[in-house]
Amino acid sequence: MLAPKGHPLANGKPLTLDALARYPIVTYDFSFTGRSQINAAFTAKGLEPNVVLTALDSDVIKTYVELGFGVGIVAQMAYDPVRDKQFEKIDAAHLFGPSTTRLALRRGIYARGFVYEFISLFAPQFDRAAIEAALRGDAEQYEL
Numbered sequence: 001m002l003a004p005k006g007h008p009l010a011n012g013k014p015l016t017l018d019a020l021a022r023y024p025i026v027t028y029d030f031s032f033t034g035r036s037q038i039n040a041a042f043t044a045k046g047l048e049p050n051v052v053l054t055a056l057d058s059d060v061i062k063t064y065v066e067l068g069f070g071v072g073i074v075a076q077m078a079y080d081p082v083r084d085k086q087f088e089k090i091d092a093a094h095l096f097g098p099s100t101t102r103l104a105l106r107r108g109i110y111a112r113g114f115v116y117e118f119i120s121l122f123a124p125q126f127d128r129a130a131i132e133a134a135l136r137g138d139a140e141q142y143e144l
Contacts, residue, residue: 002089003065004088005088009071014094017041017047018045020092020095021049026051026065028055028058037096038073040097041095061078062074066086103119108136
């Protein structure tokens with residue numbers, strides 16, 4: 001979760017849903033998988049989140065947080081400690097269920113270099129040889 005510098009939620013105490021529910025929230029649109037995890041967490045506690053704005057992109061969420069519209073619930077991977085120095089990063093992973101991201105490639109395709117680079121950033125445990133083996137269909141399915 002991201003909050004403006006000096007925000008009361010950035011007090012060093014573990015974040016709770018009760019505390020978070022007291023503030024305006026900017027987060028992903030409901031069409032995103034992670035959003036259902038957010039709603040489910042609040043519902044399980046009998047709380048109603050004060051979602052004031054939704055967006056399809058974490059950079060848009062960050063912009064609204066920076067403008068003072070609320071605190072931002074974004075994916076952990078959306079936070080860049082170099083670019084996002086204007087925010088307090090508050091751990092909220094314990095509040096929401098995990099979300100899984102999947103990457104799919106069709107067997108037999110020609111993958112350009114940037115595809116391999118992206119996959120290695122996304123799942124560094126798979127090198128180019130493993131990706132090529134998967135694209136050839138050497139196994140039924142590979143889980144990243």
